[in-house]
Amino acid sequence: MRNRFSWFNATSLTLGFAFLYLPILILVVYSFNSSKLVTVWAGFSTKWYGELFHDQAFMDAAIVTLKVGLASSTLATVLGTMAAYVLVRGGRFFGRTLFSGMIYAPLVVPDVITGLSLLLLFISIGLDRGIGTIVLAHATFSMCYVSVVVSSRLVSFDRALEEAALDLGCTPWDAFKSVTLPIIAPAVISGWLLAFTLSLDDLVIASFASGPSATTLPMKIFSQVRLGVSPEINALSTILISIVTVGVVTTSVLTKQAAVRRKRQEQEAAKQD
Amino acid sequence: MSEDAEKGAVPTPAFAPWDDPQAKPLIRFQGVTKKFGEFVAIDDLSLDIYEREFFALLGPSGCGKTTLMRMLAGFENPSMGGITLAGRDIVPVPPNKRPVNMMFQSYALFPHLSVADNIAFGLKRSDMAKSEIAGRVDEMLGLVQLRKFAARKPHQISGGQRQRVALARALAKAPKLLLLDEPLGALDRKLREETQFELMDIQEKLGTTFVIVTHDQEEAMTVASRVAVMDNGRLVQVDTPERIYEFPVSRYVADFIGDVNLIEGRIETLTKDCATVVWAETMPPITAGLPQGIGAGEACVFAIRPEKVTISAERPPDAVNALPGKVLDIGYLGNMSTYHVELANGQVIKSQMTNQRRLARRAFSWEDQVWVSFTATGGLILMA
Amino acid sequence: MFNFRRFFLISVPYIWLLLLFLVPFGIVLKISLSDSALAIPPYSPTFDLSAGWAGFREMWAAFDFENFLWLVDDSLYIKAYLSSVWIALVSMILTLLVGYPIAYGMAKAPEEWRPTLMMLIILPFWTSFLIRVYAWIGILGSQGYLNQFLLWIGVIDEPLVLLNTSLAVYIGIVYTYLPFMVLPIYATLEKLDGDLLEAAEDLGCSRISAFWLITVPLSRPGVIAGCFLVFIPVVGEFVIPSLLGGSRTLMIGKVLWDEFFANRDWPLASAVAVILLLILIIPIVLFQRQQQRAQEAGQ
Secondary structure: OOOOOOHHHHHHHHHHHHHHHHHHHHHHHHOOEOOOOOOOOOOEOOHHHHHHHHOHHHHHHHHHHHHHHHHHHHHHHHHHHHHHHHHHHOOOOOOHHHHHHHHHHHHHOOHHHHHHHHHHHHHHOOOOOOHHHHHHHHHHHHHHHHHHHHHHHHHOOOHHHHHHHHHOOOOHHHHHHHHHHHHHHHHHHHHHHHHHHHHHHOOHHHHHHOOOOOOOHHHHHHHHHOOOOOHHHHHHHHHHHHHHHHHHHHHHHHHHHHHHHHHHHHHHHHOOO | OOOOOOOOOOOOOOOOHHHOOOOOOOEEEEEEEEEEOOEEEEEEEEEEEOOOOEEEEEOOOOOOHHHHHHHHHOOOOOOEEEEEEOOEEOOOOOHHHOOEEEEOOOOOOOOOOOHHHHHHHHHHOOOOOHHHHHHHHHHHHHHOOOHHHOOOOHHHOOHHHHHHHHHHHHHHOOOOEEEEEOOOOOOOHHHHHHHHHHHHHHHHHHOOEEEEEEOOHHHHHHHOOEEEEEEOOEEEEEEOHHHHHHOOOOHHHHHHOOOOEEEEEEEEEEOOOOEEEEOOOOOOOEEEOOOOOOOOOOEEEEEEOHHHOEEEOOOOOOOOEEEEEEEEEEEEOOOEEEEEEEEOOOOEEEEEEEOOOOHHHOOOOOOOEEEEEEOOOOOEEEEO | OOOHHHHHHHHHHHHHHHHHHHHHHHHHHHHHOOEEOOOOOOEEOOOOHHHHHHHHHHHHHHOOOHHHHHHHHOHHHHHHHHHHHHHHHHHHHHHHHHHHHHHHHHHHOOHHHHHHHHHHHHHHHHOOHHHHHHHHHHHHOOOOHHHHHHHHHOOOOOOOOOOOOHHHHHHHHHHHHHHHHHHHHHHHHHHOOHHHHHHHHHOOOOHHHHHHHHHHHHOHHHHHHHHHHHHHHHHOOOHHHHHHOOOOOOOHHHHHHHHHHHOOOHHHHHHHHHHHHHHHHHHHHHHHHHHHHHHHHHO
16 A cells, blocks of 8 residues: 555545535634624624523524434434344344335435324324424434444344353343443444434424424524524534534544554464464 | 284273263264254264263364254254253253353454453353352463463453463353364464363363364364264264274265375175275286175275375385386475375375485485385275 | 244334334325315325224225326426436536545545544534535625635626525535445445556556556445435435525425425325335335345455
């Protein structure tokens, strides 16, 4: 492998990442603009952040979103992990093809259809729409993402580990709890994070599934943004982007360090033979 | 090899419960068949394994040896037939309730647990008192000489150490039977040889019955008290390593274990103590010991190991069998050399000779005309 | 042997998906065959469980394909379907053109850089979709940053109309869906054995022809996966056309939304959904098959 960038690759990467990050960067910079006219720079200010925190509608929406996100992603993680286990270890059972179809389909079905169909379901069984129905809707489509993440980990999981646990006296449930779960835990956690992000991010399905009593943050942002650029939304976006960036960068640095440390330990260990 | 290597003259080892009609087997397979869908993995197999044995299941991949072992561990159940352990039917017993432990091919060490916790894993799930577990773990760590590494995680120790942890973990619960699935497959050759002897020491020290699955015939021969050669879900031969090597019951076993020359022919005459085999018009017949179950005039295979074939420049005057040919190829292995000698009819015979002299003074070279000779008891006549 | 644990494990997610994924589709299908009505819920017939079998027969008799005929009659819907597919195709190709060089550059980058580059591609993926689309409103508006910049350097004399055009929709789609294209292509390119290229050059290929003869064909699975991952969701896209597109940019996701929320014509919205799903079934099935083949090849 070559150890440096060729000029062509360096250019395509620079342009590509500029395209990806410039819009976000502009958004962040202008969230500190003191002018109400968002596109005209009038000096540094954090006043929009203050206004944001005093806007009760935004705060309410944020709380609804968090509640929905926590509940739906936890539910989705439990269901998705079960589904992944069934897919990878379930063997044959009646309707297996239908089951795996139902796991993969929500990943590609447009949000408008998922949202519409769930709304029609909630209405026809007479369920009051609100936070509860959004949680159900989000759990349903995110469990599919969780199960994809977890099953890809389970596929590469050495089955002998579970057999060894049984061989050493574990019941199947004990083997799952004390061997399988700790080993697939990173995948389960990233599944949960993915489900949480998907829930935080979703506009379309939440719009269908919620009633007048519950407005999520994306719904609130969408109704504001339709009227044009607003400095408050810039501030809110900056907060959300910062949280995600800090989270992703930290985990990526930590995983990288762990991988490096592990590799070094393995190399040292190999020398002992 | 001298003339006195008569059939059956292989010394009987002191430990031979399989020859004792009074001995009760620890494990008994009775008419066991295992099918996976249409595929027959084990075909009506019966086998006894005795206490304190180091028993090897040997065969190519897909011969059913792993399935047989997994039935002992409880991960597979026979489609037909019964398996008993110390007289008790174990078929309905789930793996976690069997007094059997297994050392996995991949070692299957729990990556999130330390070496000591891996060894303690099974003990914590037994009725052993908590206070005793630490002592037992320490004892096992001592047995495999890994006390220093107790706190390490599996990825922090070497391949050979991992193998020993896997062994200690499987032995910790003092099982009646230890199963070893290709236990040394992941080690390099040198380490493997050392470990084979360690395994034998440990087995002798503990007196536990070991059943090992391997495709490596040298490994099976080295460690085992008895070897079962398997093919297509059946047992072809179950015997001590010496007898399997010297008295294979079939062409398959002769060919599978070690190197062998196979000469196809037909029995010409059968006398009281020897038989002759005709195999080529231009060649003299081969004289060998009496075959079993083959009559005069029937097709047969004459099998002889390369080290039983001698090469000389002149025809040895008293040789029972001597055939002329020329040296085709010489493979120098250091301690010995393998000669490929082409006989006049095109048949190639391998001969292995120890290199007692330095290379410079080697007796034979390429294209040399030589005689290959062997005694009447050097080879075996087998069914074609 | 009946295994209660296994039964429980299978049935919980199974029943969940049946009730919250499959049954709702049945309901959509059912309502698409009903008539719009000024009632709550705004369609008829409604199925009354208490009427039992007779009620079911009555409902069945009232079903018709009126909504679907309506969709065919009114050219708006056909245009919307066609334009959605067209926009999805064009933006898929644009995303490929932008994404391939990025994926290639990442795969050829020094090994210690790759995790960082990978993180930089995934980071926007975790950031709110809505916010990323919103960022372009500020850039593309008539008073937006892009127009200001172009006016300032003197390329143009008056602001360009960019927002609320198809161009804005394309930019928005390429921008938001880029990671979906880059990641699968990068995955195949990264696995590509460098020796193959050296072998090709050794056998007389120039660098460029080695790229076309070796790299491109071997990255095909990644390209195909990326194209599906962009095409399928874009056909049903709602947020981008409604924020960046004008009234002239017709996309079916937006039509469905408006039919439902603005016109409250549930049966018609359901019929739109049914047709949209039918359009997507072919690429979805093709995609599943391709994924399966890739998985088998990987084993």
